Amino acid sequence: MNNPLTILKQTYGYGQFRGQQAGIIDHVVQGGSAFVLMPTGSGKSLCYQIPSLCREGVGVIISPLIALMQDQITALEQLGISAGAINSGMPYGEVLRVRQKLENNQLDLLYVAPERLVMEEFLELLDQVNIALFAIDEAHCVSQWGHDFRPDYTALSLLARRFKGIPRIALTATADKATRKDIVDRLKLGDGKTFVGGFDRPNIHYSILERNNPKKQVFDFIKNNHSEDSGIIYCISRKKVEDMAEWLQGKDINALPYHAGLTPQVRSRNQDRFLREDNIIIVATIAFGMGIDKPDVRYVAHMNIPKSIEAYYQETGRAGRDGLPSNAYMIYGMDDAAMQRNWIENSEAPDIQKRIENQKLNALLGLCEAAICRRQILLEYFDDTGEPCGNCDTCDTKPETFDGTIAAQMALSAVFRTGQRFGMVYVVDVLMGKVDDRIQRFGHDKQSTFGIGDKLSKNEWQNIFRQLVSQNLLMVDVNEHNGIKITEKGFLFLKKKESVNFRKLTEKQKAKKEKSGKKSKVVLDNDLDQSLYENLRTARQQMAKKRRVPAYVIFNDKTLIELAQARPQSFEEMLGISGIGEAKLKKFGQTLLDVILTG
Template sequence: MTLTDPLSILQDHYGYDAFRGAQAEIIDHVIGGGDAFVLMPTGSGKSLCYQIPAMCRPGVAIIVSPLIALMQDQIAALAQMNVKAAAINSSMSNAEIAATRQQVRAGALDMLYVSPERLLMPEFLGFLDQCKLGLFAIDEAHCVSQWGHDFRPDYAGLSLLAERFPEVPRIALTATADAPTRKDIVERLGLTQGRTFVSGFDRPNIHYKITLRQSPQQQVWKFIQDKHPTDSGIIYCLSRAKVEEMAAWLREKGVDARPYHAGLPPEMRAENQRHFLQGENVIIVATIAFGMGIDKPDVRFVVHMNIPKNIEAYYQETGRAGRDGLPSNAYMVYGMADAAMQRQWIDGSDAPVEQKRIQHQKLGALLGLCETATCRRQVLLNYFDDSCEPCGNCDTCDQAPETFDASIAAQKAISCAYRTGQRFGVSYLIEVLLGTDNDRIEKFGHAQISTYGIGKEFSKAEWQNIFRQLVASNLLTPDAENYGGLQITAKGRAFLKEKPVLSMRRAVKPAASKRSGRGPARPASVLTAPGDQALYEALRSARGDLARSQNVPAYVIVHDKTLVELALHKPTSRTKMLEIGGIGEAKLERYGKPFLEAIVQHCEALHDQTD
């Protein structure tokens, strides 16, 4: 029997009038004791699907979460709404852990956050045997699957929950899982008798742009200046050295940029993450060691300075931008050397042969996304068995790439790789195709082969473009054991035999463009009426004061999206303020007065100006 009505909780605690999408159906199913697997895009309200059932069902809900920072972040946000939640983790003293356990035994908590490692300790499982349990929620559930992009062995052990606590409902949640991974999660967690809810993958507020690497630091700097001069963002680099180099370079330009990677001292990592989470104009430069569970809603951009491992990783990492639903950007610069390095890592890993094959396929799909001439969102969603019309919110929709029939060019390039023994890289193959006269070509005798000089209709840059797309299409592949020499794949051999029509993006010279000022991804970009931007900044300042006084991130007070609504609608009474999304009774009581004062002062100032 439920203790409270879910819709009342949504309205009173969270400040929203109605559930979105499948939220209500999922919540009712779990409250009724059903198991569930839930896939929702980042920022679409997955956490409500277990937090509200946790408040409705008798007993404590055990929330499995991968990172201490994420636990603390969610507990702080729940505390703002007067919800009883706590964690048990390695950062706590024995006395603190004992006190929290006593709260659980006394029924004083709605939610208890723990890591999978903690949950699976025999002693902790014994403790849970003595407690009244409301439900188990497994966040970041893609970590359960060995075919997921971030498999963690400790997550796989969660399969015992179905056996040890068969009467306690379990809900597994993720934003990132292709069809095989979803099937694996459901089977491993014993959710086959439960319900599966897949709400789609589209993040329509994110603008996607992928461009060829030329001068990566300058490209990223121009992007930040043009689009996000005063915003928080994440920049991903492939190596620790590049992380520190980029962060230092940005600091020299006056940007508040902090590095984050596994090689930094733990206290520095923790401080840089805390500074990023609590700051409002901070850029974190990181390896993929950073990001899982980062629940900062006002990240306005995510940059990749190299390609990630696969589309799942790209989707999850870009999904850290715009969690509040406001316009945000995902920007990637890439080169073919990235693909060679990723393939080398795959081949050099200890993974089974079958898993390596799947990883190569996933990398190939990502390269296809990079080189597509069609809508990037369509390619991205199609990978997850989802679909959309051309989105109008990616670079290929903004300006459709020019294409050309590359059938003959591809045959020449692949044949050249074959005639030279499939052991040379792109630069050398281009020299052969262009008929270059140098000592190296003379040494290997390649001036006498049939492909020497047959590619003079294209420039060096155009051939680089062709070879990059041949690799992306898996017609050629870099040989990790032969210093990146291009080898012909089975697909490439079939292409030479069948000679189908092949369309490619035409190489485009980078055009020097003037700085365009703030781009469309500014949080307050929807504020077009005179004075609205000034009110937004005043509300933002008031929120900052409140956050500093409580030592919590600003977004824990209210999200940017709530500030935008306040600036647009200008409520001047407590009743009217409750109509604003994100403000419930608890937050109205805590913060209504300073926000109302800022709005009233703004309206009075405008009135005085018009008199």
């Protein structure tokens, strides 16, 4: 078996592992199974790619992303790694060629979709080859608690029975506590090890604003911060996608639509342009994005709220995968929530699933309306912690707030005195003194909290309750029909008589300029370094065009920045640059060296 650190240096061009990578890789190389939760851009793929190269046999990677498998394979081939895919989108002759390489032990990595993997014919093929490991990517898809549940994933539990002794590693960037437990249970990973990395993406600036003039808001955000950058704009419907893309094109902005209603040829062409060219905007529904490896997406903008904090976290995580400054910008309105709830209620999902989705939507609304640091709320949602970040809109400019201490005490007291088993609407009715048969039947009209909140409107109380949930003072128990319960933090709040502020509920955002986003253009310390960096980018684009691959597959921006600053004078010195391994040095080193020595 090869040494993981040697592979990291020689193949990938990095001098050391990040975070928990070393521990995960060592565990899997030794034959252990694992569940891995790491944020987008933190190097999850190395956690299965390097063990596949260390162990004998082929690593089988299960991914729902058929459209992007070839891009991942292309990137691996540039590193000198033998990779292939078998999926329904490939010509039969190509499938036979990959099968032959698989049977001849000539593949390091094989990508397949879950529905392909569980076919008996394919399983019989795998029975005949030496398998290094199974990696289940986007593992949240296996869980009914996850934000992107896919029934095809549930059959993957067969791997534990059929391929005993072969390590399995399940990976995702977004999973709360309930989703993590469900993934481990469904994939039979109980005898494996769980690795949970920190969720913070400090390079991303978060901004969430109320919708006022949506097209102009997004246009101004792009012009002020990202006039020369690639980005993704998410819309709630296909019609809105096409309308926004066409409107931006009329403003001389290079915007392309992407949604499931377009022909496969148009979707493929637009996605290919986004991956391979600079300064391209994709306007899309959520059909676009999962597994996008383009590291220099400088912003993700939402024109409507997604369906959960997990979805928001994953979608915004497509910005700044290279670690450079990037923006997550969202505008929202309460009509978004109404539309999302309508979809939930009209779906064919079982009641428990609907309650889960409603709970997740409430948590997201709490994030939108919060008066405290956005990043703290995101981290706490995933059981992580952090100080006020100084890199989100609520840290940049404090929102208009009010002292909500007494209102919070009223709300928590009402939840407690009604037994911590009723939903938000019911508790608000009790606070406002509403008399109906249900409240009288349970005797809650006789409680001391009945009617004590009649000075606030129903909308104001709902705004307060969402912020109490977002601040983890209250939680919604979906197993008790969305009954609201007081958290441990909530009881401490009451016991210690702490104070709390809430964001004021406003009908519409006032017509004033809001600070939204931060400029993220790469600017080096001096003009000579900046000029060399731009020349290196031009050379990279030419090399990529010649090979018909995306520019980031050659090198990412971080590598070019380091080259411009360090100015290596030989191949040996270039191997000390992050992201330059032996295979890429052999292919591209002379071109880069010529640019450095001449400019």
